[in-house]
Amino acid sequence: MKTQFIFLNGQFVPEDRAVVSVFDRGFLYGDGLFETMRVVNGQPFRWTQHLERLQHGADFLKIKLPFPPDALRWFVGDLIAQNEMPDSLLRLTLSRGVGPRGYSPKGAESPTLVMTLHPAPGAPVSGPASWKLITSSLRLPVGDPLARFKTANKLAQVLARAEADAAGADEVLLLDTNGHVAEASGGNLFWIERGAVCTPPLTAGILPGVTRAVIFELCQKLNLSVRETNILPAQLRAVDGVFVSLSSFGVVEAVSLDGQSLNASPLVEKLRAAYETLLCAECA
Amino acid sequence: MKTQFIFLNGQFVPEDRAVVSVFDRGFLYGDGLFETMRVVNGQPFRWTQHLERLQHGADFLKIKLPFPPDALRWFVGDLIAQNEMPDSLLRLTLSRGVGPRGYSPKGAESPTLVMTLHPAPGAPVSGPASWKLITSSLRLPVGDPLARFKTANKLAQVLARAEADAAGADEVLLLDTNGHVAEASGGNLFWIERGAVCTPPLTAGILPGVTRAVIFELCQKLNLSVRETNILPAQLRAVDGVFVSLSSFGVVEAVSLDGQSLNASPLVEKLRAAYETLLCAECA
Numbered sequence: 001m002k003t004q005f006i007f008l009n010g011q012f013v014p015e016d017r018a019v020v021s022v023f024d025r026g027f028l029y030g031d032g033l034f035e036t037m038r039v040v041n042g043q044p045f046r047w048t049q050h051l052e053r054l055q056h057g058a059d060f061l062k063i064k065l066p067f068p069p070d071a072l073r074w075f076v077g078d079l080i081a082q083n084e085m086p087d088s089l090l091r092l093t094l095s096r097g098v099g100p101r102g103y104s105p106k107g108a109e110s111p112t113l114v115m116t117l118h119p120a121p122g123a124p125v126s127g128p129a130s131w132k133l134i135t136s137s138l139r140l141p142v143g144d145p146l147a148r149f150k151t152a153n154k155l156a157q158v159l160a161r162a163e164a165d166a167a168g169a170d171e172v173l174l175l176d177t178n179g180h181v182a183e184a185s186g187g188n189l190f191w192i193e194r195g196a197v198c199t200p201p202l203t204a205g206i207l208p209g210v211t212r213a214v215i216f217e218l219c220q221k222l223n224l225s226v227r228e229t230n231i232l233p234a235q236l237r238a239v240d241g242v243f244v245s246l247s248s249f250g251v252v253e254a255v256s257l258d259g260q261s262l263n264a265s266p267l268v269e270k271l272r273a274a275y276e277t278l279l280c281a282e283c284a
Numbered sequence: 285m286k287t288q289f290i291f292l293n294g295q296f297v298p299e300d301r302a303v304v305s306v307f308d309r310g311f312l313y314g315d316g317l318f319e320t321m322r323v324v325n326g327q328p329f330r331w332t333q334h335l336e337r338l339q340h341g342a343d344f345l346k347i348k349l350p351f352p353p354d355a356l357r358w359f360v361g362d363l364i365a366q367n368e369m370p371d372s373l374l375r376l377t378l379s380r381g382v383g384p385r386g387y388s389p390k391g392a393e394s395p396t397l398v399m400t401l402h403p404a405p406g407a408p409v410s411g412p413a414s415w416k417l418i419t420s421s422l423r424l425p426v427g428d429p430l431a432r433f434k435t436a437n438k439l440a441q442v443l444a445r446a447e448a449d450a451a452g453a454d455e456v457l458l459l460d461t462n463g464h465v466a467e468a469s470g471g472n473l474f475w476i477e478r479g480a481v482c483t484p485p486l487t488a489g490i491l492p493g494v495t496r497a498v499i500f501e502l503c504q505k506l507n508l509s510v511r512e513t514n515i516l517p518a519q520l521r522a523v524d525g526v527f528v529s530l531s532s533f534g535v536v537e538a539v540s541l542d543g544q545s546l547n548a549s550p551l552v553e554k555l556r557a558a559y560e561t562l563l564c565a566e567c568a
Contacts, residue, residue, distance in 0.1 A: 006306060008306065010489060018305065018307075019303035019304060019305055019306065020303060020305055020306055021291065021302065022290060022302045022303065022309055022377070022398045023302075023400075025442075026305075026310075026437075027304055027308065027310045027311045027316075027377070027379065028309045028318070028436065028438075029437075029439065029442055030310075030313065030314020030376065030436055030437045030438065030439060031438070031439060031442050034312070034313075061439070061442075061443070062410055062446065089385070091385070092304070093311070094313065094314065100376045101375070101402045102371070102445070102470070103441045103442050103444075103445040103469050104446065104448075105436060105442055105445070105446050105449075106446075106449050114306045114308065116307075118385045130539060138429065139425075139427070141428065141461065142426030142461075143423070143461070144438070145422065146439055151439055152311075152312065152314055152439075153313075153314045153388060153437035153438070153439045154312075154313035154314065154315070154437070155313065155345070155435055155436075155437045156430070157313070157317050157387045157429055158309075158313055158345075158387050158389055159390075159430075160387075161386070161387040161388045162346065162388065162389050164388075165388055165389075165454055177426075177427070177461075178426065185344060185387050186343070186386070186387060246308065271460060
């Protein structure tokens with residue numbers, strides 16, 4: 001297998017030398033953030049939006065981005081070229097770096113910034129995919145101030161995904177502590193109801209997905225009405241179609257929930273195709 | 285400064301070589317656990333209890349401890365000798381190690397185990413200390429199944445500690461989403477009321493502290509009644525004394541909360557002294 005090069009704090013290093021200290025607060029406390037985005041034709045899709053979300057999270061956690069977004073964008077081009085991976089997934093990880101022992105972030109002044117490339121799920125575009133979903137036993141706390149950032153505290157998502165693995169499912173829905181559907185472990189949830197494209201509101205304590213925002217744009221372009229509203233998992237069985245939106249795959253139709261078939265709507269395929277078209281157009 | 289040796293997956297390596305892959309899931313997702321314990325006279329205090337808690341957490345997260353506890357205990361002795369730190373703090377970190385990209389823990393089969401020593405806060409025993417507390421703006425979700433394990437998802441604690449730093453306080457109390465006092469960022473909370481030693485119940489979604497359990501033992505020995513009950517932060521101002529229990533410091537009296545003085549009880553100093561006596565006796 002070819003050696004991967006990894007961007008680590010301003011340098012390109014081979015995979016086996018891409019390491020961080022055991023005192024890095026990312027490793028000790030999950031004290032950091034990340035972004036994952038699709039790279040098509042050598043271009044990271046919606047780079048600006050991903051970096052904006054990262055910057056918001058970094059401001060909230062008071063971690064200083066060690067490179068300006070423009071410099072990072074330039075490094076991304078280099079990373080893609082060095083690895084010859086113009087169609088891939090890019091992961092950007094920011095941690096608070098090394099500091100004195102203890103929870104206090106005081107004295108941790110050298111953040112760690114890592115960028116890695118990964119094979120894309122079907123390049124350059126993924127083609128139609130469909131997933132079996134289950135409902136997780138874990139609940140996301142309503143009103144969690146950290147929910148709106150893509151932090152490196154992801155044990156709930158890890159455990160939820162393990163439930164999907166154990167059940168032979170592809171993805172898992174997490175409910176909030178009120179019993180409403182919040183999001184999938186790795187993406188936002190949408191459903192079609194009486195011609196409208198529906199999704200839980202951001203006030204539900206969910207991640208403001210970059211792909212979620214793109215879906216909103218596409219709905220406007222396609223003249224589809226959008227509704228942000230809560231839903232109970234049992235109600236998903238009655239709607240006209242369900243899909244998950246996420247940067248790695250785009251739009252993925254959900255065919256079943258907890259073993260029960262879900263209805264199919266032609267609007268899901270319409271949105272999926274429109275997403276792929278936009279992805280290819282913007283990255284041309 | 286002397287080079288520290290660090291235990292990393294079965295080897296003793298100097299600090300600058302104590303590194304983990306940027307693909308370690310501890311770094312990516314906080315997918316791991318840790319324990320911190322006091323070392324006195326070359327002996328880790330309450331090793332068995334700390335390892336039991338680690339094992340429970342590892343069972344819950346389905347991470348296999350890569351060394352049996354007895355072997356780890358033997359390595360600890362070596363680590364203490366190599367670093368000449370018989371009076372110190374020991375941190376043990378277990379992560380799920382490297383696996384394929386994504387939340388699913390499938391395929392991550394080589395956990396990372398790190399042990400590091402840190403200066404103790406006043407060796408061999410800390411002597412009386414007192415802390416100013418504040419109340420955090422963050423809330424811990426009631427019923428969080430992860431709360432009873434010492435996981436590496438600690439952003440809430442990091443942010444709460446940053447609030448204490450900003451306010452010039454020493455520690456911070458986190459309330460739960462019902463408004464009750466849950467715990468301090470780095471320890472359990474106790475208070476004295478009508479001669480009884482009180483603390484929130486484990487059902488409040490708090491960490492079952494090893495020092496908390498030792499306080500219960502000491503209360504029995506000293507013939508003090510113990511009460512597990514909920515309390516609102518405002519009620520703490522009326523009780524007879526408040527303290528925090530934690531492995532690094534033992535018992536620390538709280539002298540103020542949000543700038544308002546707290547009452548002092550001689551029972552706090554009695555418990556603190558009894559704790560230090562037990563620590564020295566068990567580690568003799």
